[in-house]
Amino acid sequence: MSNRGHVLLVAGSRSARSGDLADALRHRGFDVSAPPSLADALREIDGGSADAVVIGPDVDHDRALHDCRQVSTRSEVPVILITADAGRETLDAATRAGAFSVLPASSDLSAVDLALDRAVEHSALRREVERLEQAIRDRPGFGALIGSSPPMQQLYDVLERAAQSDVSVLLTGESGTGKELAAREIHRHSRRADGPFVAVNLAAVPDGLLESELFGHARGAFTDARSARRGLFAEAHRGTLFLDEIGELSLPLQPKLLRALQERTVRPVGSDREIEVDVRIITATNRDLDAMVADGRFRQDLYYRLAVVQIETPPLRNRGADILTLAQHFLAAAAARSDRHLGISNAAARSLLRYRWPGNVRELENVIERAVALSHGDRIGLQDLPQRVRGITPEPRPDPRQPPLPPADDLVPMHVIEARYIRRVLDHTDGNKAQAARILGFDRKTLYRKIRLYGLSEE
Ligand SMILES: Nc1ncnc2c1ncn2[C@@H]1O[C@H](COP(=O)(O)OP(=O)(O)O)[C@@H](O)[C@H]1O
Numbered sequence: 001m002s003n004r005g006h007v008l009l010v011a012g013s014r015s016a017r018s019g020d021l022a023d024a025l026r027h028r029g030f031d032v033s034a035p036p037s038l039a040d041a042l043r044e045i046d047g048g049s050a051d052a053v054v055i056g057p058d059v060d061h062d063r064a065l066h067d068c069r070q071v072s073t074r075s076e077v078p079v080i081l082i083t084a085d086a087g088r089e090t091l092d093a094a095t096r097a098g099a100f101s102v103l104p105a106s107s108d109l110s111a112v113d114l115a116l117d118r119a120v121e122h123s124a125l126r127r128e129v130e131r132l133e134q135a136i137r138d139r140p141g142f143g144a145l146i147g148s149s150p151p152m153q154q155l156y157d158v159l160e161r162a163a164q165s166d167v168s169v170l171l172t173g174e175s176g177t178g179k180e181l182a183a184r185e186i187h188r189h190s191r192r193a194d195g196p197f198v199a200v201n202l203a204a205v206p207d208g209l210l211e212s213e214l215f216g217h218a219r220g221a222f223t224d225a226r227s228a229r230r231g232l233f234a235e236a237h238r239g240t241l242f243l244d245e246i247g248e249l250s251l252p253l254q255p256k257l258l259r260a261l262q263e264r265t266v267r268p269v270g271s272d273r274e275i276e277v278d279v280r281i282i283t284a285t286n287r288d289l290d291a292m293v294a295d296g297r298f299r300q301d302l303y304y305r306l307a308v309v310q311i312e313t314p315p316l317r318n319r320g321a322d323i324l325t326l327a328q329h330f331l332a333a334a335a336a337r338s339d340r341h342l343g344i345s346n347a348a349a350r351s352l353l354r355y356r357w358p359g360n361v362r363e364l365e366n367v368i369e370r371a372v373a374l375s376h377g378d379r380i381g382l383q384d385l386p387q388r389v390r391g392i393t394p395e396p397r398p399d400p401r402q403p404p405l406p407p408a409d410d411l412v413p414m415h416v417i418e419a420r421y422i423r424r425v426l427d428h429t430d431g432n433k434a435q436a437a438r439i440l441g442f443d444r445k446t447l448y449r450k451i452r453l454y455g456l457s458e459e
């Protein structure tokens, strides 16, 4: 019979411990242990292996119950009392003291069996809940943001503090570093969390439409305005408005945005009515707004207004092992969509860790999705990664007669340049070697030799 759970039988006398009940429960598929003393039983409970405890009628119930509950404060083990005195009062007292169930000594085996079944199930649920709680506590991230590297821990701290206040936040950082996710997490952790989060990418809205998009318009304000429109500020009332790519805001619109922020009102296009709005503004850009201010392309007063708090999302290449945590996350998501189980080979993991990720998390997400689509086995291998990510492995052995050049980004040995360039051409020809050889001015044999030498082959 299958194992129905580990039952601890606490009985006073040896005969009770080795007697009918223990045997009968074993026979019914429970794994029964019957320690010789209450102290031994408590040790076992403390070890966490017991799913349920049965206390026999010849034991001091009050004390046994009390002690069991003391040692199992963390995950309460259900305790079943079997009592010779089945009076109402005894039953009530035991239940109040925390017994999971109380059975008269005259109960037949199936009643004990049933109570144990429920107790074991209770324990299993309890463990599952604890496991999930632990998983949530250990989760390496902040809301939807994943990663536990020091730069990310710092980011979470700053986001948390920004969420406590209501000031304007400017998020800066390279493209794909999670600026929009960060904006959402600020909102979700703020007192506006129950209000709307409205996001708009200023680069995606044609300049002529942006004003009415943001502030709304009156009916008939312009040719196409057959009906009035509220605008995003009004939609974000009591919530957060996220203006992505704020660096793209045209000079004529900049003072209008500034005015809305200062006055906390907007005026729809074609209307002379001011509408009060209560909106928290978060903006993001991957451009250097400081430089734009210096060049006169961005108003300084607006910049100050937007960047009351400025938060930088760190590039992926500085996040160490987060790269693999994120890769696993995207892998699990993509694998689930295609109903597969996939891992990452060591060689592929090494490449992911070495690559510079100019497109950051967005690029990693794409690379993993592509790899899942390409891979045949149950592991993402080197061959499933794009050439640029694989890098040059192995590095060609340096010529012992030549001292190696110092490693500098723009100062590398010729063979590195050659290897990179060949890789670039191969990428361009989609791996077509005949075509690549023509472009490079090599004969086929030379190209094959160099591909082997630089480790550029698909395998
Ligand atoms: N720390 C992170 N954890 C999980 N996913 C992330 C993280 N950072 C970015 N992403 C994902 O990467 C993609 C790009 O993020 P996004 O916030 O749009 O970047 P940005 O606005 O900086 O260009 C999105 O799909 C986002 O869900």
Ligand SMILES: [Mg+2]
Binding pocket: 176, 179, 180, 244
């Ligand atoms: Mg973005």
